[in-house]
Amino acid sequence: MPSTSLKRKHSEGEEASFSTKRQKAAAKTPEISQDFKKTISTKQAFAQVQSEGLSTFVNAWKKSLPKGLPLTDLTHIKKSTSAGPAIDIDGVKIRSAATFERSNDPFVQHGKTKSHLVLPSLTRATQLINAEFYAQKYGAEILFVNEDKEAIDLNNVATSVIHALSEGQSVGLVAPIGQTAEAQDHSIPILFQRNGDNVEAHILDTAFHLWYEAPGDYQYFPDALIDKMNDIGQTTVKQFHDETPRQSDHAGCHADALAVLKDALRENPGERELSVSGDKTQVRPAMLKTTQLPSFLKSQNFNPEEKYQVSKNRALKEHRESHSMQTKVTTTYTFDRKNLTADEKSNVIQKFHKPEKGETLDVERNKFHITKNRQTNMFLRLKSLQYVDRAVKFAEHHGATTAQQKIAEISAKRTVG
Numbered sequence: 001m002p003s004t005s006l007k008r009k010h011s012e013g014e015e016a017s018f019s020t021k022r023q024k025a026a027a028k029t030p031e032i033s034q035d036f037k038k039t040i041s042t043k044q045a046f047a048q049v050q051s052e053g054l055s056t057f058v059n060a061w062k063k064s065l066p067k068g069l070p071l072t073d074l075t076h077i078k079k080s081t082s083a084g085p086a087i088d089i090d091g092v093k094i095r096s097a098a099t100f101e102r103s104n105d106p107f108v109q110h111g112k113t114k115s116h117l118v119l120p121s122l123t124r125a126t127q128l129i130n131a132e133f134y135a136q137k138y139g140a141e142i143l144f145v146n147e148d149k150e151a152i153d154l155n156n157v158a159t160s161v162i163h164a165l166s167e168g169q170s171v172g173l174v175a176p177i178g179q180t181a182e183a184q185d186h187s188i189p190i191l192f193q194r195n196g197d198n199v200e201a202h203i204l205d206t207a208f209h210l211w212y213e214a215p216g217d218y219q220y221f222p223d224a225l226i227d228k229m230n231d232i233g234q235t236t237v238k239q240f241h242d243e244t245p246r247q248s249d250h251a252g253c254h255a256d257a258l259a260v261l262k263d264a265l266r267e268n269p270g271e272r273e274l275s276v277s278g279d280k281t282q283v284r285p286a287m288l289k290t291t292q293l294p295s296f297l298k299s300q301n302f303n304p305e306e307k308y309q310v311s312k313n314r315a316l317k318e319h320r321e322s323h324s325m326q327t328k329v330t331t332t333y334t335f336d337r338k339n340l341t342a343d344e345k346s347n348v349i350q351k352f353h354k355p356e357k358g359e360t361l362d363v364e365r366n367k368f369h370i371t372k373n374r375q376t377n378m379f380l381r382l383k384s385l386q387y388v389d390r391a392v393k394f395a396e397h398h399g400a401t402t403a404q405q406k407i408a409e410i411s412a413k414r415t416v417g
Helices: 012-027 042-052 054-064 124-138 154-167 208-212 221-232 252-265 286-290 294-299 316-322 342-352 379-398 400-414
Strands: 074-077 087-089 092-099 108-110 115-120 142-145 170-175 188-195 198-203 237-241 274-277 280-283 324-335 360-363 367-377
Touching: 042 054, 042 379, 054 379, 087 342, 092 342, 115 379, 124 142, 124 252, 124 379, 124 400, 142 154, 142 252, 142 400, 154 170, 154 188, 154 221, 170 221, 170 252, 188 221, 188 252, 198 221, 221 237, 252 286, 252 379, 286 294, 286 316, 286 379, 316 324, 324 342, 342 360, 379 400
Parallel strands: 142 170, 198 237
Antiparallel strands: 074 115, 087 092, 092 324, 108 115, 170 188, 188 198, 274 280, 324 367, 360 367
């Protein structure tokens, strides 16, 4: 299939005027209500978390946040207890478990016996506040599937998306992984774009592989929704889905859904680009900017020097490097036999692992530890902090009662199903 683009098409006669119009559009400051106060930038958040730690950052929010508002949520992931599959080397089995005992990652908290990866996970109220901000600033219309129901009204979601498309060229939907309550803790961004009389649905899941492992017996929600929209018969929906995983943590999907859809839905056509080729979908640079996995960059033929307006006209490499840091990650491997000699251990390790530059190897009685330096992209974690910061300032500005009323109003406008 030939590559298509959602960039505005224009004739040669309007080429020069279009450039001027785009500059004027970019220079125009949108009218944003006083609900939204200036929030911390991702760079400021990075510097603050590195210097003060995440706990200090979050405690400052809690002191200023009116009681009763579910805007902040931190997820503790006990990576030190997760064991990988057994690997057999010459009859000796070894198992791996990732630990953070020697990590300098600012999102890692160290305890006496265990270390935790602490991630900001967005509540629905925080998502709604930021979606409203994006609607006012960028004209990005983002809807959310109702997470408070045991069973989602699929027909209501389908008709709501179709109605939104009748009023605009495109709409974003933050959807769950399945239709039951137990399958609603993962956010999937879907971009619906009108193309003549038909609709293109671009499923921008960060971790497509995860839904196979989720609990319950259900149909993948995006598939069920698109089937329903086609059944209604008002339009034909063509689906595009890139199945390459982009997410490495357990909470980044909620921030990714907002960030990717915002960049894909910007009103100014010079500030967004979505291209389709075959059965692959690419939102560039939105997906490249937020991805946590280098393997996804490779799968998309990532050009590190390419510049984009949504990255403030910086090269993607520069943008990613400005939100990354070198972290140390230790992986502990346990031998299934405790009576191995030093030579036997050395033989197993040599056959199992090829040393890399800059790593260290420590061997104990029945364990060995490999510590590596890794370039870790913090963008989604920092974006999550920015989203919570905006929500906290929203609540501070209005007070608990008025903030709750305004969140309810936003929810009524942006929640479907």
